[in-house]
Amino acid sequence: MSVPVRALLVDGRMSSAGLLSEELARGGFDPILRRVETRADFEGALAGETWDIVLADLTAPGLTAFEALELLKQRDLDVPFVVVAEALVEEAAVRAMRGGAQNCIAYQNLARLGPILERELREAAIRRERRIAQQALSESELRLRSLAESSPDAILIADASGTLLFVNRAAGELFGHPAASLIGRPIVTLLPDDPLRPGGRAGDVPIPWVGRHAEGEPLALELVRGELFRDGKRLTTVYARRLEEVERPDVLSLRLSEEVFRRAAMMAADLVHECDRTGGRIQWYGDIDRVLGSAPGEFPRTVEGWEKAIHPEDRGRVTSAALRHFQTGEPFFEEYRVQTRDGRVVHWHHAGTLLPPAGGRPARSIGTITDISGRRQIEEALQVSERRYRALFERNLAGVYRTTIEGRILDCNESFARIFGYTSREEVLRQAAWDFYVNPEDRQAAVAKLVEPSLSRDITLAWRDGRRLAPAAAEFLELARETFGGQSR
Numbered sequence: 001m002s003v004p005v006r007a008l009l010v011d012g013r014m015s016s017a018g019l020l021s022e023e024l025a026r027g028g029f030d031p032i033l034r035r036v037e038t039r040a041d042f043e044g045a046l047a048g049e050t051w052d053i054v055l056a057d058l059t060a061p062g063l064t065a066f067e068a069l070e071l072l073k074q075r076d077l078d079v080p081f082v083v084v085a086e087a088l089v090e091e092a093a094v095r096a097m098r099g100g101a102q103n104c105i106a107y108q109n110l111a112r113l114g115p116i117l118e119r120e121l122r123e124a125a126i127r128r129e130r131r132i133a134q135q136a137l138s139e140s141e142l143r144l145r146s147l148a149e150s151s152p153d154a155i156l157i158a159d160a161s162g163t164l165l166f167v168n169r170a171a172g173e174l175f176g177h178p179a180a181s182l183i184g185r186p187i188v189t190l191l192p193d194d195p196l197r198p199g200g201r202a203g204d205v206p207i208p209w210v211g212r213h214a215e216g217e218p219l220a221l222e223l224v225r226g227e228l229f230r231d232g233k234r235l236t237t238v239y240a241r242r243l244e245e246v247e248r249p250d251v252l253s254l255r256l257s258e259e260v261f262r263r264a265a266m267m268a269a270d271l272v273h274e275c276d277r278t279g280g281r282i283q284w285y286g287d288i289d290r291v292l293g294s295a296p297g298e299f300p301r302t303v304e305g306w307e308k309a310i311h312p313e314d315r316g317r318v319t320s321a322a323l324r325h326f327q328t329g330e331p332f333f334e335e336y337r338v339q340t341r342d343g344r345v346v347h348w349h350h351a352g353t354l355l356p357p358a359g360g361r362p363a364r365s366i367g368t369i370t371d372i373s374g375r376r377q378i379e380e381a382l383q384v385s386e387r388r389y390r391a392l393f394e395r396n397l398a399g400v401y402r403t404t405i406e407g408r409i410l411d412c413n414e415s416f417a418r419i420f421g422y423t424s425r426e427e428v429l430r431q432a433a434w435d436f437y438v439n440p441e442d443r444q445a446a447v448a449k450l451v452e453p454s455l456s457r458d459i460t461l462a463w464r465d466g467r468r469l470a471p472a473a474a475e476f477l478e479l480a481r482e483t484f485g486g487q488s489r
Contacts, residue, residue, distance in 0.1 A: 027114020176214030
């Protein structure tokens with residue numbers, strides 16, 4: 001199945017558009033190509049439509065390739081820019097690459113356009129996913145910091161060594177220190193009987209504790225300790241309040257309150273739920289009807305209704321995990337698909353924690369649901385792209401290999417092994433890249449040239465028994481750089 005691709009061509013000749021369209025089609029793409037000649041047309045195309053790649057001819061009579069590249073950079077658009085030319089002049093190619101172009105191709109080497117676009121689309125998808133994830137993380141951190149600062153309870157976050165990393169305003173007021181002055185200090189400054197030490201008494205259940213005020217006076221506190229992970233590191237969160245302010249310590253939790261939790265969860269997720277499995281009821285916080293394509297109030301607020309919405313292929317796994325959640329108290333973490341009333345399939349990340357029976361109320365599960373459909377679509381697109389890349393790699397009649405800069409061979413296709421007289425790729429992987437060069441200094445020069453634009457070089461390579469092969473094709477460096485990029489050459 002061909003992959004749709006939208007290409008913007010800066011060139012005044014119709015013949016160029018035809019050549020590029022044909023080459024993209026041969027490379028497995030279904031191209032939609034628009035040709036522009038002037039600055040106004042180019043700016044209008046960038047402003048009004050979304051593009052996967054910009055192709056610019058060095059000899060375009062109107063808007064030049066360098067002017068187009070500068071306009072693209074000014075708009076800060078993450079769109080690959082590739083220069084094409086009848087004859088690739090070294091000076092112009094160097095200028096284009098230094099200006100931000102991803103590649104330069106001569107028309108006689110257009111067969112390389114497909115692999116180049118394949119790689120650029122894959123890398124652009126990865127960059128886009130990273131930006132989305134970073135933006136979501138920044139927004140989530142901002143919301144949670146705002147919530148923590150507005151909390152009436154003291155909140156402390158410390159690393160494994162007990163060093164304070166975060167202290168909210170309420171904690172500063174409770175312990176009599178400016179909050180900012182506590183960052184970087186040990187938690188035992190405030191809680192002498194270290195709640196983080198192995199075997200420490202603080203845990204998920206609120207317990208009495210003694211803290212220390214800045215003036216040296218003891219503080220009668222109630223503490224709850226929790227854990228979170230940040231950048232792969234385990235951090236400890238401590239919630240504290242004065243003991244005399246706790247009205248019913250046998251019922252109330254120090255995790256702010258259920259209402260505060262719901263508000264916090266709604267700021268970080270799409271839906272929040274409270275499930276009473278004994279009564280078969282689920283209370284939803286958030287617009288569950290809109291999310292599942294139902295009329296207001298139409299979606300049933302029952303466990304049965306939720307289970308029926310789960311995709312049939314995922315239903316057994318998810319309902320079994322939910323039953324274990326209630327039976328054992330283990331956390332509920334599942335990713336699954338749900339079906340909406342209008343036929344769409346939505347991917348959910350569902351996390352829940354069990355609240356034990358309290359105050360005459362049965363055990364309940366409270367948790368969050370986040371729509372991860374966009375992330376899953378990106379993951380699936382990356383998988384398709386990776387399969388296409390592997391197919392191009394394995395089926396290529398030319399010998400292709402990847403090595404580290406130091407010369408350790410990471411991978412090669414069967415054609416490479418056959419060309420150099422080896423019976424299998426496994427034999428090649430046991431060799432060093434230097435072994436394939438008659439003159440070892442040729443490899444060092446080749447690696448150095450990989451960071452430059454596509455230029456022709458003749459390299460003499462050695463067959464397995466020492467016989468010399470004909471000079472390698474002039475596109476050797478171009479293919480190596482464009483196919484693999486990065487540190488692995």
